Amino acid sequence: MLSIVVNEDKDRLKVTLVGEVDIYTVDMLKDKMDSVDSTEVRDIIFDMEKLDYIDSTGLGALIGVKGKYPGSVIKVANMKSNVARLFDITGLSKIFVIE
Amino acid sequence: MDVLTKDDAVKVTLTLPGNPEYVSVARLTLSGIANRMGFSVDAIEDLKVAVSEACTNAMKHGRGKNSENYMVNYIVNHEKLIIDVCDNGVGFQMDSIAAPDLKNPKESGLGLYIIKTLMDEVEVKSEKNSGTVIRMIKKLEE
Numbered sequence: 001m002l003s004i005v006v007n008e009d010k011d012r013l014k015v016t017l018v019g020e021v022d023i024y025t026v027d028m029l030k031d032k033m034d035s036v037d038s039t040e041v042r043d044i045i046f047d048m049e050k051l052d053y054i055d056s057t058g059l060g061a062l063i064g065v066k067g068k069y070p071g072s073v074i075k076v077a078n079m080k081s082n083v084a085r086l087f088d089i090t091g092l093s094k095i096f097v098i099e
Numbered sequence: 100m101d102v103l104t105k106d107d108a109v110k111v112t113l114t115l116p117g118n119p120e121y122v123s124v125a126r127l128t129l130s131g132i133a134n135r136m137g138f139s140v141d142a143i144e145d146l147k148v149a150v151s152e153a154c155t156n157a158m159k160h161g162r163g164k165n166s167e168n169y170m171v172n173y174i175v176n177h178e179k180l181i182i183d184v185c186d187n188g189v190g191f192q193m194d195s196i197a198a199p200d201l202k203n204p205k206e207s208g209l210g211l212y213i214i215k216t217l218m219d220e221v222e223v224k225s226e227k228n229s230g231t232v233i234r235m236i237k238k239l240e241e
């Protein structure tokens with residue numbers, strides 16, 4: 001299961017992911033990101049402290065977010081080691097700011 | 100790919116529906132088996148991703164969502180775990196799949212690369228229109 005909490009604070013978007021992102025739950029993430037009014041967004045931070053699992057379907061969705069906000073700084077915070085490992089393997093740790 | 104015939108090999112077979120909801124069942128089964136075998140927590144995380152990637156491909160490319168079933172075989176042998184994911188889909192040519200450009204990430208094309216990185220051995224047997232078997236092997240570290 002996945003739950004997503006989005007906090008919008010002026011031009012800053014914080015997305016907290018709790019649970020698992022896989023082929024079943026990834027549409028929730030995509031829909032949630034699509035529902036955000038993107039005109040004001042400058043900074044995006046994904047809080048992954050409680051994200052237990054992600055695979056290529058979720059990584060693909062995050063790359064999609066990067067594509068939608070080419071001018072934004074996208075941060076990824078508090079990754080668990082298994083999640084961080086996939087970011088390293090796929091080179092995503094180079095396109096996002098890791099905190 | 101021959102089925103293992105050694106005396107000490109134990110096989111657990113899962114038949115899953117082509118419904119995305121059930122990929123997590125393949126992960127849960129994996130956790131149970133790999134944990135019993137003595138894999139480390141980190142190795143189990145790697146195995147979970149590999150089996151999910153293979154199941155996701157069976158579902159996404161093997162045929163339409165919510166239709167065909169696919170199968171996962173977990174073959175347990177005291178020093179290694181062999182996982183076969185088998186579908187009856189359209190098949191593909193492994194040689195024709197290029198490695199992803201990691202400097203220029205795309206939204207798809209990462210799954211097989213991730214599997215190869217995380218597992219010790221990967222073998223794909225696929226024929227046009229008669230399906231795919233992907234065999235992934237992870238050895239138990241001493």
Ligand SMILES: Nc1ncnc2c1ncn2[C@@H]1O[C@H](COP(=O)(O)OP(=O)(O)OP(=O)(O)O)[C@@H](O)[C@H]1O
Pocket residue numbers: 056057060152156157159160161186188189190191196206207208209210211212231
């Ligand atoms: N079981 C399968 N049946 C048919 N084709 C497959 C199968 N598995 C993989 N393929 C082919 O190999 C390609 C690469 O697979 P891979 O998992 O690397 O990427 P993807 O599934 O397209 O995207 P991602 O895994 O990043 O979400 C697929 O696009 C598909 O053409």
Ligand SMILES: [Mg+2]
Pocket residue numbers: 056152155156208209210211
């Ligand atoms: Mg895939």
